[in-house]
Amino acid sequence: MKRIAIVGGGIAGLTAAYELAKLVQAGNPVEAILFESTHHLGGIVETVREGGFILECGPDAWVTEKPWARTLVEELGLAEEIIPSNDATRKTYVLIDGHLQAMPDGMRMMVPTDLAALDTSNLFSPEAKQSFHNEITRAGELKSSAPQQDESVATFVHRHFGDEVLEKIGAPLLSGVFGGDVTKLSVRAVMAPFVAMEREHGSLIAAARARAATNSKPAAIFTTLRSGLGTLIDHLIAAIPTNWIRLGDTVQYLSREDDCWLIGTGKEIERFDAVMMAAPVDVARALIEPIAPQAADLMSMEASSAVVVGFGFANATSLSLPLGFGFLVPPGSNNLLLAATFMDQKFADRVPPGGRILRAFFGGAAANRLMRCGNDEIAAIARLELARILGPLPEPQVTVVRRWPNSLPQYAVGHLERMAELDERVSSLKGLWLLGNGYRGVGLPDLIRDARAAAQSAAT
Missing domain, CATH: 1.10.3110.10 (protoporphyrinogen ix oxidase, domain 3)
Structure with missing residues (x-):
């Protein structure tokens, strides 16, 4: 039986485990172990459902024209959950001199x-x-x-x-x-x-x-799930054998020996025939550096952090928002925000009757500063920055704060050439695959596409 280690339980790692579980059902002699250092699966894909509000803590949708997320969702029996963005009323605004100006x-x-x-x-x-x-x-x-x-x-x-x-x-x-x-x-x-x-x-x-x-009738730009993207995570987990998943198990050591891979945690060292590295780039780089320092050098890239704050306002008819999906804040606008989304206008069925959802995003230096603050302080700053643009806000019924440190790798000039060289070096190691948002795309469809292809390859 072929043993495959999956390091990281975000969307890429879970999709890889799901694909391997499908191969087992088809008769392939494969066993996988998914190591996740935290006690939470799904990475930044998480949905909070409270009081009739559906609040996304990370991505809220995928780009419709990329088919791989939808294909997976349909396979999991979630076709009836799929909903498009409300493109008939789609507008995006830009903050200019303290005022929101609509993009044409x-x-x-x-x-x-x-x-x-x-x-x-x-x-x-x-x-x-x-x-x-x-x-x-x-x-x-x-x-x-x-x-x-x-x-x-x-x-x-x-x-x-x-x-x-x-x-x-x-x-x-x-x-x-x-x-x-x-x-x-x-x-x-x-x-x-x-x-x-x-x-x-x-x-x-x-x-x-x-x-x-x-293109006489273009599809909606974005697609999501009616009950939130966390439903995708739940169904992936349900399709993976429970004995494959190890939560709170941090991979501390990786080496290649006698045509097999050794993975060490704080508990033991185990042998595997293949390793699917789906951890964040900085974690993956640290594990790979002792084995392949030149490959690790190619994995060295800047990454920025994000802070997401979601507010669910009940009976918020007094909160008048411009029609559309949200707004962007250009650099130098004297506002800490990077962007904000009017979630109940972007997608249907996000709120109870009369409710509204606002999501505030902070990035770059602002996110790094906020990362050190408590949740209450972050929420207060987000409300203040939103109110400076949108006017007074009612008291939220639901507030969600998430910090995502170093979650957005920066694809610097020459990225594709570096990744081509990295692929060559990794393939020479035999039995190692790199998955996640640091290599070939950052959206859910890209991560799902790569994970499924890698799992098929690793199992052969």
Whole structure:
């Protein structure tokens, strides 16, 4: 029987264990042991359900156009749980000079498809609007001058649209997803579709319009589960043999010996035929360094922390929010927030009648400072920062605070090349797979796709 160790019980580790359990049911002679250092499975995917509120503590959805999360959800018998985002009323706002300005309709990240809507927007200056219009006429130049090597997101966006668009939309959008500095983030790693659009059309606006013209009824941008993403975690756990899961068991030692792997915890050292490393990048790097220092060097990357605060307000009809999904806070806005989401407007069935949910996000230096505060202080700061933008807030019935230290690895310029080299070095070790958000994507679909493929490979 093949023994496989899974280090880390987040979405990647659980998906790998689920896939291996399926192979066992199909007759494959496999046993897996999942080591999780805490007493909680699911990592940052967690749902709090209280008083009729459904509050997500980490991600609240997945990107619909990536199919791998939906496929897994349907396999687990949760098809009836799947709900789309309320895109008919989708708007995103940007905090400008203390006021929320709506992003124009038809925006795909920082790329407009509707220039008429852009022209009537109060978000951009006349100069920035003109730079959008000019981008279309510069299509040939942009296509011919597209660099052959990787570059930063900041350089890429600046080449197409200039500094104002980068500062108002590009930086806060990418910081919210990757927690990174746009002057360091790799455009090929975090905006690959836009790089492909530039290669084909030169103009990103022309490319986005061409795509919109062929997509008469686009799917909702986001998808989630009616009862929260924690339901996905619950069903994964239920599908994994209970004797495979070891909570509160920290892997302290990893080595390769005589065609097998040795894993040591505080209790014992065990032999395995393969190891699926689904721990956070910094933890994985520390375990791998004694065996493969060059691979560990390639795993060295900056990571930012996040603090999430969710408020459930009962009978909150007096809390008037602008129609839409939430707002972004550009750097230098004199506000500690990175973003906020109006959850009951983004998805249906999040609140009891008359209720509202606000989620506040802190990142970067603000998150690092808040990480040292108590929950009550963090919640008070979040309410204060939200109230400065939205006006007075009622007393919440439910408050959830989560700290996620070093949870967002930064894909720096050259990331794809480093990962290709890392893959080569790891494959030479035989029987080791790296999973998680530090390598090939940060969203749930990416992590699920990689984990399932790795499990299939590890079991053969």
